[in-house]
Amino acid sequence: MVKITGIEFRNPTILASGIMGTTGASLVRMANSGAGAVVTKSIGPEPKAGHPNPSMVKLECGFLNAMGLPNPSYADFDNEIKIAKEGADVPVIASIFGGNAEEFVRVAEGLADSKPDAFELNVSCPHAEGYGATIGTDSCMVESITAAVCDVVDVPVWVKLTPNVTDIKSIGKAAENGGAAAVVAINTLRGMAIDINSGYPILGNRFGGLSGSAVKPVAIKCVYDLYEALEIPVIGVGGVSTWEDAVEMIMAGASAVQIGSAVHEGVEVFADIATGIEQFLQNNGYAGVEDITGLAHEVI
Amino acid sequence: MRPINSKITKIIEETPSIRTFRFDTSLDDAQPGQFVMVWVRGVDEVPMGCSFKNGITVQKVGDATSRLFEMKEGDSVGLRGPFGKGFTLPAKDENILIIAGGVGVAPLGPLADEAISVGAKVTTILGARTASELVFEQRFSEAGDVHLTTDDGSAGTCGFVTTVLADMDVSEYDRICVCGPEIMMFNVLKMLEEKGVHDRAEFSLHRYFKCAIGVCGACCMDHEGLRVCKDGPVLNGSLLLDSEFGNYKRSSSSQRVKV
Ligand SMILES: Cc1cc2nc3c(=O)[nH]c(=O)nc-3n(C[C@H](O)[C@H](O)[C@H](O)COP(=O)(O)OP(=O)(O)OC[C@H]3O[C@@H](n4cnc5c(N)ncnc54)[C@H](O)[C@@H]3O)c2cc1C
Numbered sequence: 001m002v003k004i005t006g007i008e009f010r011n012p013t014i015l016a017s018g019i020m021g022t023t024g025a026s027l028v029r030m031a032n033s034g035a036g037a038v039v040t041k042s043i044g045p046e047p048k049a050g051h052p053n054p055s056m057v058k059l060e061c062g063f064l065n066a067m068g069l070p071n072p073s074y075a076d077f078d079n080e081i082k083i084a085k086e087g088a089d090v091p092v093i094a095s096i097f098g099g100n101a102e103e104f105v106r107v108a109e110g111l112a113d114s115k116p117d118a119f120e121l122n123v124s125c126p127h128a129e130g131y132g133a134t135i136g137t138d139s140c141m142v143e144s145i146t147a148a149v150c151d152v153v154d155v156p157v158w159v160k161l162t163p164n165v166t167d168i169k170s171i172g173k174a175a176e177n178g179g180a181a182a183v184v185a186i187n188t189l190r191g192m193a194i195d196i197n198s199g200y201p202i203l204g205n206r207f208g209g210l211s212g213s214a215v216k217p218v219a220i221k222c223v224y225d226l227y228e229a230l231e232i233p234v235i236g237v238g239g240v241s242t243w244e245d246a247v248e249m250i251m252a253g254a255s256a257v258q259i260g261s262a263v264h265e266g267v268e269v270f271a272d273i274a275t276g277i278e279q280f281l282q283n284n285g286y287a288g289v290e291d292i293t294g295l296a297h298e299v300i
Numbered sequence: 301m302r303p304i305n306s307k308i309t310k311i312i313e314e315t316p317s318i319r320t321f322r323f324d325t326s327l328d329d330a331q332p333g334q335f336v337m338v339w340v341r342g343v344d345e346v347p348m349g350c351s352f353k354n355g356i357t358v359q360k361v362g363d364a365t366s367r368l369f370e371m372k373e374g375d376s377v378g379l380r381g382p383f384g385k386g387f388t389l390p391a392k393d394e395n396i397l398i399i400a401g402g403v404g405v406a407p408l409g410p411l412a413d414e415a416i417s418v419g420a421k422v423t424t425i426l427g428a429r430t431a432s433e434l435v436f437e438q439r440f441s442e443a444g445d446v447h448l449t450t451d452d453g454s455a456g457t458c459g460f461v462t463t464v465l466a467d468m469d470v471s472e473y474d475r476i477c478v479c480g481p482e483i484m485m486f487n488v489l490k491m492l493e494e495k496g497v498h499d500r501a502e503f504s505l506h507r508y509f510k511c512a513i514g515v516c517g518a519c520c521m522d523h524e525g526l527r528v529c530k531d532g533p534v535l536n537g538s539l540l541l542d543s544e545f546g547n548y549k550r551s552s553s554s555q556r557v558k559v
Pocket residue numbers: 053335344345346347348349350356357358359360361362363364365366403406407505506507508509510533
């Protein structure tokens with residue numbers, strides 16, 4: 001059992017936003033596959049079809065995606081959260097986005113009825129014009145949006161950060177000052193791939209975000225820095241595909257880990273990683289995840 | 301995987317609106333029912349069943365397919381795949397019923413070829429709107445008996461594939477493999493359920509694909525959260541009975557739309 005921002009999770013693995021999270025039924029499936037909590041696809045103010053395909057490719061080193069925040073809008077999505085809440089016996093976190101504080105507030109209020117256990121603010125998607133990282137690289141905006149959402153909801157607010165900044169700590173601080181209960185790090189790293197036979201960028205949007213094993217060292221460093229700079233918990237995400245990756249992320253300072261791209265190998269990944277962490281803790285005489293959270297800061 | 305640069309080696313006009321494109325790329329491990337993502341550069345990337353290890357059979361419906369129809373032999377597209385789970389492979393002496401409607405013949409052609417090569421017995425119900433829209437008639441005849449149906453009666457039985465199916469003793473078949481418009485497949489499923497053999501039937505489904513590799517969740521079906529791109533596109537009838545199948549699907553923004 002893990003407790004973060006007042007919410008209890010049966011294990012420290014969480015489904016990352018944008019993965020199998022567009023329908024209530026798929027969220028339930030991920031919970032049944034062993035995830036300790038699930039985060040929805042990021043939901044915005046209007047229905048959005050996203051970018052043209054190809055929107056995701058597996059490369060030699062990781063995955064590149066530019067989905068373009070496709071979503072049915074909060075008005076259509078509250079029913080999916082209700083389905084998820086009814087069918088899954090784990091916390092359901094609503095990921096939301098908007099172009100400014102008013103839009104974030106509108107989406108959060110629109111979804112409040114469906115009673116998500118927390119909100120995760122996406123101020124970090126690297127490839128949606130006017131949304132995501134456009135906001136998440138500006139600490140003033142991050143602080144004011146966080147504060148605006150915290151004002152209108154009565155559940156914890158998590159803020160998901162982009163690694164595409166010079167100093168992630170200052171953005172994390174802004175979220176904390178705005179009233180965030182936790183930060184989530186990291187969203188994808190800006191990236192691109194080109195087809196050498198034709199010269200065409202492969203993604204429909206030309207560029208997108210890198211995820212998977214390739215980004216793990218970047219994520220570890222971001223989590224390490226945020227753990228040092230902030231009072232609130234850090235939730236680690238980026239390149240976790242085995243229990244060893246998860247333990248590494250936790251030792252860098254994460255209270256829990258989110259898992260995204262690794263679902264590609266199989267939906268059993270949550271149960272496998274959760275069991276692996278549990279076994280590791282037992283074998284080494286640790287009482288729980290708290291005992292190793294940030295261990296890498298203490299040993300030196 | 302990155303898209304494989306694939307040159308069009310041959311274009312066959314099957315009907316006024318359906319063409320087969322053969323490529324210099326052969327996906328030798330492709331199983332009947334698996335699909336490829338076809339990248340029409342600068343336009344879109346769309347899923348297509350493999351109608352041959354090195355070919356697809358395409359109906360012109362929108363942007364990407366219209367651009368494909370403008371292409372000539374020697375032009376190229378990007379191919380990624382094969383992806384997904386195909387039909388259960390036929391075994392020697394098995395008795396297989398194939399039900400194909402319109403461009404739904406695409407993934408079933410290779411299944412018929414595979415069935416003859418292992419010594420299974422194939423019967424096909426092949427349907428189209430009108431005689432000139434029938435595809436792969438010759439290919440299915442080489443595998444066994446073919447029952448033709450057309451909506452306007454210009455070839456074979458006048459009616460739908462279900463008109464022929466209604467008069468058949470389906471208990472003779474070890475497996476029933478279906479692909480076509482969803483409403484057609486849904487009516488077939490209901491008929492097979494009444495006859496108590498829906499669990500012998502396999503349906504190749506069509507949902508909106510984004511990632512096509514089982515990550516994004518765009519193609520998920522209610523109520524089990526099955527991913528059509530990775531757990532399918534071929535799914536057993538028993539999985540579809542209490543699902544959204546025949547009722548609604550999701551648009552590119554994941555809003556529910558009626559089928
Ligand atoms: C597993 C699978 C196998 C298929 N096999 C064949 C085949 O062998 N032959 C064939 O002619 N067609 C096949 N289709 C349908 C084909 O993918 C669509 O007709 C095609 O994408 C149309 O693209 P467009 O740009 O021309 O049309 P658009 O104008 O973009 O769209 C027309 C319609 O095509 C469908 N479509 C468009 N983009 C996608 C997408 N990314 N994913 C799923 N559907 C989409 C939608 O229903 C849409 O309403 C298959 C679909 C799936 C899911």
